Amino acid sequence: MGTPEYAYDKGRLQYNAKLILRRLIKQVSRDTFKYMGVTQVDLFVPILKYVFGVAQMEGVCSVISTHRLRPQFYDQQPNQTLFLERVQKTALHELGHCFGLTHCRNRHCVMYSSTRIEDTDSKKIDFCPSCQDVFQWHREREFNNQ
Template identity: 40%
Template sequence: MNKISIKFIFCALKDEHLEKLKEHLEKTYFSELDIAYLPLDISKAYNFKRNQYLADIIIGEARKLKKDPKEKWLLVVDVDLYASGLNFIFGQADLRSGIGIISLTRLKPEFYGQKPNEKLFLERVLKEATHELGHLFYLIHCENPKCVMAFSNSILDTDRKEKALCIGCKNILKVYTRLRFQK
């Protein structure tokens, strides 16, 4: 069975949100999932000019702590992330290390000047967590705009897509997991 570990870095989700996230990801990826808090210093990743954190550096710091190369880690932070060449990112995945990262910052309706909305926020968290973990299971961006693996250029794209894999991505995932377990 695949093992996924969600690592919260200086942030948290409500218990009921954690339970829904755990349930959704276990069901989607047929995996055992654990949740922990990771005391990781992410200050090296901070860019003062941008007031954002470079995701690659955070992933690199987490890589130093990861013992099992087969385990997939999803880091969850509540800081604004960016990647080289992009204004911002909701998340990122590094296949070599088996580590993905998502930021809660731009998933909050308040970031866009709207009223807090827990249901919408949780839906966005589920989508981004599912998306980045999908990359760790070798899924690429999907052309189906409703598929959770579709690229999100803005929060509107995230809101338009569903939190589930489309049938094509589900089939690719099944092939990948079948091949892994046959070894």
């Protein structure tokens, strides 16, 4: 995904994730099952300082940013393994929203809300049993409706 200049907020020096999500929703074809945009720019939503990603709840589209997932952003040494793990967790989290999952209270579940990178790091790359059941139900419902 290229740099979404249309979503740039000069006052915040960040990109509005909701504007990017709206554009993606308009661009995907009707037969698209799920679509995730991945960008390197710093994302925000108006009520938060930043976000790692956003998704269309029970919808098709989501967008994630790798900007704050890199250890270097936190003045740490580059660590490709940690970076890829963070990307996987963030992508699975946003995909979970597309399948109708809400935030989970279990801080080890991938659906736990990540407001800090430490939240992302403490999660597993998997749903807790409760979220797995909800995910399975939504997934089967979507496949049966196609």
